[in-house]
Amino acid sequence: MFNLESLLRENIKRLVPYSSARDEFKGQASVFLDANENAFGSPLPVNYNRYPDPMQWPLKYKLADIKGVPPQNIFLGNGSDEPIDLLYRAFCNPGGRDNVVLCPPTYGMYEVSAHINDVTIRKVSLTSEFQLDIEGLQQAIDENTKLVFICSPNNPTGNSINRSDIELLLNNFDGIVVIDEAYINFSRQKSFIQELTEYPNLVVLQTLSKAWGLAGLRVGMAFAGEDIINVFNKVKPPYNISQATQELALQALDNVARVNEWIREVVVERDLLSAGLEQLPQVLKVYPSDANFILVQTTDAKGIYQYLTERGIVVRDRSKVELCMGCLRITVGTPAENVQLLDALKSFNLKTETSVSA
Ligand SMILES: *Cc1c(COP(=O)(O)O)cnc(C)c1O
Secondary structure (H helix, E strand, O other): OOOHHHHOOHHHHHOOOOOOHHHHOOOOOOOOOOOOOOOOOOOOOOOOOOOOOOOOHHHHHHHHHHHOOOHHHEEEEOOOHHHHHHHHHHHOOOOOOOEEEEOOOOOOHHHHHHHHOOOEEEEOOOOOOOOOOHHHHHHHOOOOEEEEEEEOOOOOOOOOOOHHHHHHHHHHOOOEEEEEOOOHHHOOOOOOHHHOOOOOOEEEEEEOOOOOOOOOOOOEEEEEOHHHHHHHHHHOOOOOOOHHHHHHHHHHHHHHHHHHHHHHHHHHHHHHHHHHHHOOOOEEEEOOOOOOEEEEEEOOHHHHHHHHHHOOOOOEEOOOOOOOOOEEEEEOOOHHHHHHHHHHHHHHHHHHHHHHHO
């Protein structure tokens, strides 16, 4: 049985959270002398002299509307990195007592954040189809496993993880299943955020950094049952989302139609780019993608990477990553950028052909 209290670290259970000036007075007033702010204003065209809403309610209400999830089921962080770190800090005793299960190849922050928090990592590699190894997971998970991270669509492979496998895990694991849906907007698969009432052990991560085009603002979202959201709120720094970020994100969220149009364009471009890449002799395999990037297995990842950077084009070399031998990860760009990439790759062939014949 899932029991949040028994999963929490003792120090977090006992923790008396910081109570800010904004927490202690919530009524109407005109003279605010409670937070040691600069009452005169800010040396800017716009004033930022007041501390922001620690709970970001207006932003959460608007997101709730867009996502179809109650605002009390939303946590906002300084990027997705913040909820990832908070999960370790709240649930995993450091120094070898508790463990987290990761499924490489996947997003690197789960591992880095575990190391920062001194949490033991158990790795269960994805299968050659980049799907969950259910038997391996069964063997790796024990009574000290607090978290399992699943990235779907997965970075860097681009595929979605089979829904039935994730459901099996949600139904049979009494720790927390974190599903990272950073790329869900580009996916054919359905999000898990409508399943929060079904699974008390579910945390879904999303972000404004990818489809929403706001990577520079740093807004990550965690969706979960209210009890888990309360844990996040207890542990987070009081003012973790700045006033400027809250205002800009609110403004951005008025443009859902624009973002949806971009998503359709990216998906069209992704399929064109995949088809173009498949034509190239130095490309061995183009993996199917449910994201805004494509994993491509090549004959010479390092050489192609180098060649492209000399032409001012940067892709991600993933050839040293488990199960990704020879692979580059390529983000879908604008139509012009994708043509530029394909043209550069075509002349890479000419180069190798001439060098072979010479
Ligand atoms: C890009 C990405 C994120 C987003 O991180 P932010 O900190 O919100 O920018 C999260 N998870 C995965 C798998 C990603 O690739």
